[in-house]
Amino acid sequence: MAEKTARPALIFDYDGTIHDTMRIYRPAVRRAFQWLREQGHTVPETSDRQIASWLGMNTRDMWNSFLPGLPEKVKQKAAVLVGDAMKAALRKGCGAWYPGIRETLDALKRKGYRMAVLSNCQASYGAAHWQAFHMEQWFEYFFDCESFQSAPKSEIIRKLGDLYPPPYIVIGDRYSDLEAAKSSGSPFIGCLYGFGSEAELRQADFLAAGPEEIQKYL
Template identity: 35%
Template sequence: MEKTATLIKPEAMIFDMDGTLFQTETLLLPAYHKLFDILREEGHYEGETPDEELMLSCLGMLLPDIWKKVLPSGTPEAHRRADELLLQLELEGLENEAAVLYPGVKETLEELHRRGVRLFVASNGLEHYVKGIAEARGIMPLFEGIYSAGEHQTSTKVDLVKLLLDQHDIGHAWMVGDRSSDVEAGKENGQTVIGCHYAGFGADQELKGADVVIHSFSQLLRLHDQAE
């Protein structure tokens, strides 16, 4: 655990979903390969499936930005079809027990909830995907609100987190996430940022600017204990 600041106990914690709460590759990669099989069958794509590491490197981005990198030569129709297929295949994949949360996530969230911390999700994903994970893995009742770019049509996570803070009248929160967009969303909104460095999707500088970097989700409880 790497600390660069003395922490103040938060009234709320706001979590990213992919790479923070949810071990995304356990759901995404099987869906990703099926998606390209269908795109080829339907004539939307030719050639080999792009390297799955390219898709993993895009986690945390908005879907239109993901397809610009993964399907750069794809037509607008192909991108729309990829949107539909990815959501469909991932929701189907949630029925598979191999698609899992990170170790300690459920237990840690339950303890934070017991301590009276208000819990939220802010994700750049689609509404049904983000809420589907929370429902399927039994953590939905722990959250006061689940915010997604897909539902609120925000163009950046900064805007999504601002909306969440305003709507719930939150003054001091910890933004918890694994990507630079999470750091930016927290800092631009004047909040503390806890960077999660266990997913391994981002570059070395991904969490630059975070107040603390943790290497397992359960370390949040120790941070909460130590906060003033």
């Protein structure tokens, strides 16, 4: 167990907090929509804003909320298409972290903070980003929801204690991150530059307008 005098461990969300996901998510989702239409399925016109609203949801919840009437196998195939397209874009160098996030992570590492990521993503997605961005420079772990049977973050965070001991400070851009903080009794820094709204994050202990503001609360 960590000593009481130790700094809290930081748990970052990934998409919308570290990674500017829409650069690779938008084209991947639209490609999946095209495939669905080619298969004879009706897909309503969708704005970029609506697509961005799905970031932070796990894959199952996203498809169930958007096209609940699709057969389960079709949803799974569409999800695979999105994931494969995003990973292909990442391999081509199309992925990007938010400006200033590396400098923030460097500063937090110098201060002695332990850091991990908790993301509503698939294991292969997390592994691809870990490799592409050499995340071991800053983070001890990348926890993905797929490895926890797609459980919500509020449940997963309570299972991390043996591997990644509390206390925590949670940092993220969506309500699911706030729920994880509440579930573990942790302070929460809401990231307004991501894909959540200010209303969604109104219960945050602190609000960061940009990545560089995160460290002023730590």
